[in-house]
Amino acid sequence: MTRVLVLNSGSSSVKYRLLSAGDRSSPGAAVRLASGTVERIGEPGSPVADHTAALESVAGELAAAGFGIDSPELTAIGHRVVHGGTAFTEPTPITDEVVAGIRDLIPLAPLHNPANLAGIETARRLRPDLPQVAVFDTAFHATIPAEAATYAIDRETAARHGVRRYGFHGTSHAYVSREAAALADRPETANVIVLHLGNGASASAVAAGRCVDTSMGMTPLEGLVMGTRSGDVDPGAIAHLRRAGMSPDEIDTLLNRRSGLLGLCGDNDMREVERRVAAGDPDAELALSVYCHRLRKYVGAYYAVLGTVDVIAFTGGVGENSSLVRSRALAGLEPLGIELDPVRNAAGGGTVSAEGSRVRVAVVPTDEELEIARQTLRVIPRTNHG
Numbered sequence: 553m554t555r556v557l558v559l560n561s562g563s564s565s566v567k568y569r570l571l572s573a574g575d576r577s578s579p580g581a582a583v584r585l586a587s588g589t590v591e592r593i594g595e596p597g598s599p600v601a602d603h604t605a606a607l608e609s610v611a612g613e614l615a616a617a618g619f620g621i622d623s624p625e626l627t628a629i630g631h632r633v634v635h636g637g638t639a640f641t642e643p644t645p646i647t648d649e650v651v652a653g654i655r656d657l658i659p660l661a662p663l664h665n666p667a668n669l670a671g672i673e674t675a676r677r678l679r680p681d682l683p684q685v686a687v688f689d690t691a692f693h694a695t696i697p698a699e700a701a702t703y704a705i706d707r708e709t710a711a712r713h714g715v716r717r718y719g720f721h722g723t724s725h726a727y728v729s730r731e732a733a734a735l736a737d738r739p740e741t742a743n744v745i746v747l748h749l750g751n752g753a754s755a756s757a758v759a760a761g762r763c764v765d766t767s768m769g770m771t772p773l774e775g776l777v778m779g780t781r782s783g784d785v786d787p788g789a790i791a792h793l794r795r796a797g798m799s800p801d802e803i804d805t806l807l808n809r810r811s812g813l814l815g816l817c818g819d820n821d822m823r824e825v826e827r828r829v830a831a832g833d834p835d836a837e838l839a840l841s842v843y844c845h846r847l848r849k850y851v852g853a854y855y856a857v858l859g860t861v862d863v864i865a866f867t868g869g870v871g872e873n874s875s876l877v878r879s880r881a882l883a884g885l886e887p888l889g890i891e892l893d894p895v896r897n898a899a900g901g902g903t904v905s906a907e908g909s910r911v912r913v914a915v916v917p918t919d920e921e922l923e924i925a926r927q928t929l930r931v932i933p934r935t936n937h938g
């Protein structure tokens with residue numbers, strides 16, 4: 553019997569899941585033994601001061617559920633790591649060198665890699681005997697061709713500073729694109745557009761299982777409008793703000809934490825934005841329309857990149873739950889063969905496009921933790937499990 557603990561340490565939360573998998577040949581049949589989320593890490597008034605405290609809290613919850621982290625039955629621990637740069641494009645067994653490599657990448661993902669490292673360091677301290685594996689958000693995007701990964705700036709400067717497009721949310725895009733392709737007539741060769749809409753949001757274009765383009769770039773800031781992140785902005789605006797006296801850190805905070813839905817209307821939770829839109833609030837209406845317009849642009853862009861599209865998959869908290877976002881993002885795209893069924897869309901779940909729609913539109917719940925567990929099992933030594 554194989555047991556994998558998955559730790560998904562975010563900037564202010566830790567999600568964990570303990571899975572039991574029969575053997576590596578059928579990890580898809582994994583059974584969830586325990587799961588949970590520790591939230592509001594480091595926020596004022598929160599009982600969880602930092603990520604070390606959060607991991608201790610996870611260990612306590614697991615012990616209370618009868619699955620202590622010290623259990624000899626635990627086979628491995630899989631960790632989500634957001635930025636793998638060009639160094640890590642596969643799930644990687646964690647060593648001191650790997651930890652140093654993840655630390656070197658902090659400047660490229662300052663909100664995320666430190667949290668991931670805190671989880672790794674605490675877990676290694678608690679279980680130095682266990683294989684631990686880093687599964688990178690960037691890895692699924694390593695197949696993106698040069699023309700999509702390259703920014704058109706001076707090549708030497710770009711190379712010196714690692715300025716290129718990496719892409720993120722890769723475990724989600726990998727999982728959801730596979731599930732979505734299975735809905736197509738020819739799953740092996742299906743072209744899929746995945747719209748991962750959570751707090752962070754990104755789109756990807758996947759051709760026959762390989763990612764060919766994605767909307768996040770060097771950092772998880774480019775692309776779609778998000779809860780608190782701007783997505784695409786004219787780079788000229790940044791130089792303008794610098795000259796107006798804002799520091800690089802202030803601009804970073806502006807674009808990552810005070811922008812997106814929050815910056816436009818004061819709320820970053822799409823449920824609240826929808827409530828205000830229904831009540832006729834003009835700021836919330838602007839926020840929602842900017843969000844949906846950006847989404848529509850990326851759908852069109854990736855349609856053009858792929859040439860033909862078999863499935864458009866909506867996932868993440870917003871993608872899975874907001875019929876309003878789905879309908880507003882895709883309205884008017886019938887000439888492209890994209891036609892929602894209003895009743896199915898309102899119900900959510902599975903196919904939400906109309907019977908005659910050339911492109912299938914589907915709601916596909918993501919499962920980053922299951923995907924991380926699968927990838928962890930792929931690389932741990934066979935002696936450790938069945």
Ligand SMILES: Nc1ncnc2c1ncn2[C@@H]1O[C@H](COP(=O)(O)OP(=O)(O)O)[C@@H](O)[C@H]1O
Nearest residue numbers: 749750751752820821822823868869870873874
């Ligand atoms: N019923 C719903 N309708 C609209 N939006 C929702 C609904 N449920 C959750 N959301 C949105 O999902 C977002 C969180 O998505 P999620 O994928 O859980 O986030 P994370 O990126 O942290 O994993 C929240 O900001 C919330 O606005």
Ligand SMILES: CC(=O)OP(=O)(O)O
Nearest residue numbers: 634720721751752772
């Ligand atoms: C990479 C990224 O944006 O992750 P999250 O959506 O969890 O913030």
Ligand SMILES: [Mg+2]
Nearest residue numbers: 750751752868
């Ligand atoms: Mg997420």
